Amino acid sequence: MSTSTPAATDAGTPAVVLSGITKRFPGVVANSDVHLTVRAGEVHALCGENGAGKSTLMKILYGMQQPDEGTIEVDGKPVRFRTPADAIKAGIGMVHQHFMLADNLTVQENVVLGAESLHGIGGKARKVIQDLAKSTGLTVDPGVLVERLGVADRQRVEILKVLYRGAKVIILDEPTAVLVPQEVDELFTTLRGMQQQGFTFLFISHKLDEVRAIADSVTVIRRGTTVGTADPKTVSSRQLAEMMVGSELPSPETRESTVTDQVVLKVENLGLVAEEGTxxxxxxxxLVVRSGEIVGIAGVEGNGQTELVETIMGMRKAHHGRVLLGDRDLTKLGTLARREAGIGYVPEDRHRQGLLLTQPLWANRILGYQTRTPVSKGQWLDLAGAKKDTQRIVDEFDVRTPGIDVPAAALSGGNQQKLVVGRELSGDPVLLIASHPTRGVDVGAQALIWDEIKRARAAGLAVLLISADLDELIGLSDTIKVMLRGRLVADADPSTVTPEDLGSAMTGAGATSPAVAAVPGAEVEGE
Known part of the structure; x- marks a missing residue:
C-alpha cells in the first residue's frame, strides 16, 4: 500500500473537484452527474468498465471536450478549459495510454516539442530536463534517440513532457498496461517519490490489485455515473469489481488440460531481418502449437512478438524458415489464403488492424471473411448473411450496442474487442492467434473473452497467445515461452511460475526459478 504524504491527508483545498459533470453524445449519455474530489498530493485511482465514462471524464478535465453540465475547480478556483492548452496552463497534464513520442527524435527534442517558448531548445532546456529527470528516475542522456529506449523509460519521458510544461496534477491513463512487474514497481516508486514533492496523480487502471497497491483513494464509475469512493486499505479487489460491474473479479485460470498430440501450427527456423546488416x-x-493447447509468448514489448505474429500471418515475408498449418506449408501464401486455411487473428491494435471504425458493425464482420460464408455467396458478398451473423455475434458475445448499423467507433473499447473476438471465433478456425486479447478492456469483457477462448480450446482450437498481462498468460496458457531480442530463450511452467519469475526472464536476468528453464543454445548476447 502506498505511503500517504502529509499533503495526501491534508484537509485543505482539494487539487481538483469535478461537480455534476454531464456529457451527452447523440444517443448516449457518457457522463451523468459525476462527482470527483482529488486531494492535493494523493494518488487517486479512477476505475470502471470500458464505456463507463472514465475516458470522457478525463478528456473533459484535460480540455479535450466540454461538459454539457457541471463545474471544474482547480486549487479551489472555478475553471473552464476550452483546449488542452488551457488545462496545461492550470497545471494539469495527461500521459496517454498509447505513447505519443517521435522515435526519430531525441529525448530532449520530444520533451520541448511544442513548448519551445518556455526554455528554448538548447542548454537551458537541457538543464531543466536533467533537473526534472531526477523526479522520475530517468537516467538517460537527453540527447539519446527515443527509439533506443525501453518501454519504461519511454513512459518516464512522457511524464517528463508534462512536468516540463508545469503540470502539478498528472493524469495517467492505463500506465502499467505494457510494463513487466519489476517496471511496475519502479513506476510506483517514482510516483511515491513525486508525491513527496507535492505532485498529484489521477491513476486510471483496470488492474485492481495495482490500484489497491498505489492509490490513496479509489473512485468507481459505472454506466456514466459515480458509484462511490473507496479506501484501498480496506476494500478488496473483489469488492471493487462488484462496484464496477456488479459481479465477482474474473480469473483467467484454467488447469484442466485439453492438449492433444495433433500438431496444428509448426514454425521451423523462422528468421526475419528488418534491414540488411542489422x-x-x-x-x-x-514453435509448435497443438490442438486444444494454448501456447503463451511472454516478452517485453519490442522483442519480436509483433514480428512473429505478422510473419506467421503472412503480413511480413520471412527471410528463411517455414510456417506449417497441419500438413500444409503456408510459407509462400498471402494473408487471406492463410486465413482461409483456418487461422483466426485478434490483432494487438484493434483500431489499426482489426476494425474499420467509420463502418457499421456488419461491415466489420466481413473483414477477412469476404470469400467465405456466411458473408459471401460465390463471388458476391451476402449482405443479409453478414447482418444476420453480426446480430448473432452481438447476442452471443454480449456486444453492447444500439444496433448493428452503428459505426464501430461508437462502441467502447471492450465492446469493440468482443466484436473482433466474436468474428475471429466465428469462422471455425483451427488456430487462433490472439495478441493482447484483453488489453484495455474491463473485467466484465475480460471474463467473457477468457471464457470464449477457454471454450474454443476445450473444443480443440489451438491458440497462440501474446500478452503483456502476465497473470493472463500464466492463467490461460498450457505452455509459456519467453521471447527476448527475437529469440525464444526460455520455457516456463504455468502451474508453478510467478509473474516475478517471468519478468526476470523477460528482461534478460535469466532463469531465477525452477519453473523457468533456459532453452539450450538460445542465450542472447548482451547489448
Missing amino acids: RPVLDGID
Whole structure:
C-alpha cells in the first residue's frame, strides 16, 4: 500500500473537484452527474468498465471536450478549459495510454516539442530536463534517440513532457498496461517519490490489485455515473469489481488440460531481418502449437512478438524458415489464403488492424471473411448473411450496442474487442492467434473473452497467445515461452511460475526459478 504524504491527508483545498459533470453524445449519455474530489498530493485511482465514462471524464478535465453540465475547480478556483492548452496552463497534464513520442527524435527534442517558448531548445532546456529527470528516475542522456529506449523509460519521458510544461496534477491513463512487474514497481516508486514533492496523480487502471497497491483513494464509475469512493486499505479487489460491474473479479485460470498430440501450427527456423546488416528481428524461431493447447509468448514489448505474429500471418515475408498449418506449408501464401486455411487473428491494435471504425458493425464482420460464408455467396458478398451473423455475434458475445448499423467507433473499447473476438471465433478456425486479447478492456469483457477462448480450446482450437498481462498468460496458457531480442530463450511452467519469475526472464536476468528453464543454445548476447 502506498505511503500517504502529509499533503495526501491534508484537509485543505482539494487539487481538483469535478461537480455534476454531464456529457451527452447523440444517443448516449457518457457522463451523468459525476462527482470527483482529488486531494492535493494523493494518488487517486479512477476505475470502471470500458464505456463507463472514465475516458470522457478525463478528456473533459484535460480540455479535450466540454461538459454539457457541471463545474471544474482547480486549487479551489472555478475553471473552464476550452483546449488542452488551457488545462496545461492550470497545471494539469495527461500521459496517454498509447505513447505519443517521435522515435526519430531525441529525448530532449520530444520533451520541448511544442513548448519551445518556455526554455528554448538548447542548454537551458537541457538543464531543466536533467533537473526534472531526477523526479522520475530517468537516467538517460537527453540527447539519446527515443527509439533506443525501453518501454519504461519511454513512459518516464512522457511524464517528463508534462512536468516540463508545469503540470502539478498528472493524469495517467492505463500506465502499467505494457510494463513487466519489476517496471511496475519502479513506476510506483517514482510516483511515491513525486508525491513527496507535492505532485498529484489521477491513476486510471483496470488492474485492481495495482490500484489497491498505489492509490490513496479509489473512485468507481459505472454506466456514466459515480458509484462511490473507496479506501484501498480496506476494500478488496473483489469488492471493487462488484462496484464496477456488479459481479465477482474474473480469473483467467484454467488447469484442466485439453492438449492433444495433433500438431496444428509448426514454425521451423523462422528468421526475419528488418534491414540488411542489422541484428535479426526473428532469429531461428521453432514453435509448435497443438490442438486444444494454448501456447503463451511472454516478452517485453519490442522483442519480436509483433514480428512473429505478422510473419506467421503472412503480413511480413520471412527471410528463411517455414510456417506449417497441419500438413500444409503456408510459407509462400498471402494473408487471406492463410486465413482461409483456418487461422483466426485478434490483432494487438484493434483500431489499426482489426476494425474499420467509420463502418457499421456488419461491415466489420466481413473483414477477412469476404470469400467465405456466411458473408459471401460465390463471388458476391451476402449482405443479409453478414447482418444476420453480426446480430448473432452481438447476442452471443454480449456486444453492447444500439444496433448493428452503428459505426464501430461508437462502441467502447471492450465492446469493440468482443466484436473482433466474436468474428475471429466465428469462422471455425483451427488456430487462433490472439495478441493482447484483453488489453484495455474491463473485467466484465475480460471474463467473457477468457471464457470464449477457454471454450474454443476445450473444443480443440489451438491458440497462440501474446500478452503483456502476465497473470493472463500464466492463467490461460498450457505452455509459456519467453521471447527476448527475437529469440525464444526460455520455457516456463504455468502451474508453478510467478509473474516475478517471468519478468526476470523477460528482461534478460535469466532463469531465477525452477519453473523457468533456459532453452539450450538460445542465450542472447548482451547489448
